[in-house]
Amino acid sequence: MIHRIKYFLLLLTYPFLLLPQVVDNFEITSNNNFKDNEIIGWAQVGKGTRLYKGILDTIKSRVAFNLSLKGYFNPSFDGTSMEFSEDSQKVNIKLVAYEGTPTFLNKVIFTSNDSLRLQSFLPVFNFLQGQVFNKNELEEYINDALTKLENDGHPFAVFTITSVYFYYDSTDENNYADLYLKLNTGINSxxxxxxxxxxxxxxxxxxxxxxxxxxxxxxxxxxxxxxxxxxxxxxxxxxxxxxxxxxxxxxxxxxxxxVKERQTNNFDGIIGYVPPANENESGFITGIVDVSLRNLFGTGRAVAVRWRKFDRNSQELELRYLEPWLFGFPLNLNVDFFQRQQDTIFVQRTISGGLEYLATEDVSAAVFVSSESTIPTLSEEPVFTVFNSTSLTTGVNLKIDTRDDPLAPTSGILFSNTYKFSRKNINGPSKFITLDTETEVNLQRFEATLALFYKLFSRQVIAFDINGRELRGPFFEESDLYRLGGTNTLRGYREDQFLGNRIYWSNLEYRFFLSRRTFAFLFFDTGYFLRSADEERNIIEQEEFLIGYGLGINLETAIGVLGVSFALAKGDSFSEGLIHFGIINEF
CATH class of the missing domain: 3.10.20.310 (membrane protein fhac)
Incomplete structure (x- = not known):
């Protein structure tokens, strides 16, 4: 019978034996100079902490160490105790933390192998004399001095604390320390x-x-x-x-x-064939081809070819060349050729060249000149589309770029401001030129871009850019106007869907980085365009504010950074969304 009672009691107490003992309350007393929460943080003990052997010694050691960093080298923990609950599963810890009196830095005995450096740093460290001997503050002074030395040709400089002499002065009843500090500047590198x-x-x-x-x-x-x-x-x-x-x-x-080289030659293309709609039509090829060679023969020179076929009658062709560091000077030479065939309305050709001065690693200024010709497409019926014209454009550009990476920036800004002046001569068709027609027209273009990048948290970046374009002059033809819509401006709309003499767009993105140059993002785009009225040409004013939003991903691949996004315009259903994709322009 007695054995059965023993087994029964053992069964009752067995679950409690399995439960760990934990701290139920941690109380701080006798502290005068530091708050309870600060000392609890040093002790790293709180309600729910598991009890282990030597916990009181650990707490005292941790608190004493942190007090020494603050200049309190003589604390007392007499009276510290633990009190267990009735079932011994919980414990209340009472820490008697008397900080004692602080230790003051009495003297700094500073020596160096460089007498000039000694004289420059001595006032800095003498400032510590008479203050509480705070190790953290001393380390800050030393780190600041090392930083100055590193930026002044001494990357191998070393500070050494040769000794610290602690003593008690019975006269004023204070604790003091004399610090012996030595600087070896190393070689001037x-x-x-x-x-x-x-x-x-x-x-x-x-x-x-x-x-x-x-x-x-x-x-x-x-x-x-x-x-x-x-x-x-x-x-x-x-x-x-x-x-x-x-x-x-x-x-x-x-x-x-x-360094580790990445792919610098990119090819991006998609070709399609649109069959004829009826027997009287022929099929046509459509698509996009982008070829970029950005490091020709390892010299930094770059060549790019871009071709876009929108429909049966509209296409673009662009050729670009970059000669960096012309004749060994910080000058970049750019040469461009651009041709656009717009429906059955006109063909526009532009040849341009620019010289960019790299003033600093962040700031550059450029001047450029271009010659443009616009040729209206001949039609069987004499219908006016655009004038046959030529124009000469000159301009200047200022750019500030502090981004940490041009492909996937996580910080910095990009600012670009451009002014262009065009002298346009109208040459025909003669049947549409009247005595009131201005055949010499001056046009001005103002263009600005500001992009901001800010890192919120690890792998998370906010990117925002705002862009404005404005064309001024007595009248505008379709070939003069700015184009809005598509991958690079306003997502959720077709490429170049809107025309205006004044356009604006902004892009706000929340980016989550999956690797250094791969990130997923949510975006919200806004856009605005204005095409001013022209009563003489029966053009009414067109103006609209637009919104696009969606999500996407930028992937770093062997052929470049591939951008894919799904976008909806304001009022669109999910089935009406557009997919934008392409290799990010790296020219």
Whole structure:
């Protein structure tokens, strides 16, 4: 019978033996200089914390360590205790945390191998004398001094705390410390050589010229940390890491740039055939072809060809060439040819050239000139479409680009402001030119873009851009107008769906990065266009505010960054949504 009672009691208590003992309450007392919450944070103990052997010693050790960082080296924890509940499953901890008196920094004995540096830093560290010996504050002073040295040619500088002498002064009853600090500045480092690794096709000089570092230039950590952003703008490499610096056996300072090349030749195309609708028509080819060679023979030169066939009678052809760093100077030469056939209305050809001065790594200014001709399509019936005209355009552009990566920026801004002046001569058709027709027309174009990128959290970025275009002059033809709608402006609408002498659009995106240059996004686009009335040509005013929204993804692939989005215009049902896709323009 007695054995049965023992087994019964064991069964009753067994579940309680399996439950862990936990802290039910953690109380702080006797603290005068620091708040309870601060000390609890140091102890890393709270309600629900599991009880373990030596928990009181751990708490005391953690609190004492953090107090020492604040300059309190003589705390007392006498009276600290634990009280268990009746079932021994919960415990109340009472921590008696008397911080004691702070220790003051009495003297800083500072020595250095460089007397000039000693004199420059001595006032900084002397400022600490008489203050509470706060280790965190001392580390901040040392880190600031090391940063200044790194940016002034001393990347190998070292601060050493040789000793700290603690003592008690019975006269004023305070604790004091004397700090012995030594600075070794190391050698005065200069960048005398630049080595490039990992570039299989890109030539070394293409990388080196982008760095804008002169041989013998003094080492600066700030400038070194800026170099990856400059190289990323070439778009020839995977995201570049911060370069390494070392001194070789000949005592030359060597800057080592390590890169990994990415695909720089892109081909994007889709070709389709539209069969005839009836026996009297013939079929036609439609589609898009985009070819971009952005690093010809590893020299940084670029060539692009773009062809778009919209329908039976409309198509575009564009050829572009870039010559970077003309004659070794920070000047980029751009040459473009563009031709547009618009329905059965006109053919427009433009030849342009521009010279861009790279003032700094962030700021550039450009001048350009272009010649344009517009030829109306001949028709059997004398119907006016556009004038036969030629125009000469000159312009200037200012650009500021601080983005950390041009393909998938997570921070920075892009600002571009352009002014164009065109002198347009109307040459025919003579049957539509009257005595009142202005045959010499001056046109002005104002164009601006502002893009902002802000990192909210890890992998999450907000991107916003706003764009404006305005054309001014006595009258406008269809070939002069701006075009709005499609992948690069207002998603949810057809490419170039709207025409206007004044257009505006904005794009707001929330981006979630899946890898460095791959991200999914939600977007909200707005747009506006105005085509002013022209009573003489029976054109009524057209004006509308538009909205588009949707989602998409940008994928980094072997052939470039592929962008795909599904967009709805205001009032559209899901079945009416448009899919926009294409290789992101990297020219």
């Amino acid at each position: 200069k960048i005398e050589k630049i080595e490039v690794k990992g570039n299989e096709s890109t030539r070394d000089y293409v990388v080196i010229r982008e760095l804008r570092i002169e041989p013998g230039e003094q080492y600066s950590q700030v400038k070194i940390e800026e170099l990856p952003r400059r190289l990323n703008r070439l778009r020839f490499f995977e995201p570049v890491a911060t370069p390494q610096f070392y001194v070789d056996s000949d005592d030359n300072g060597v800057l080592l740039i390590t």
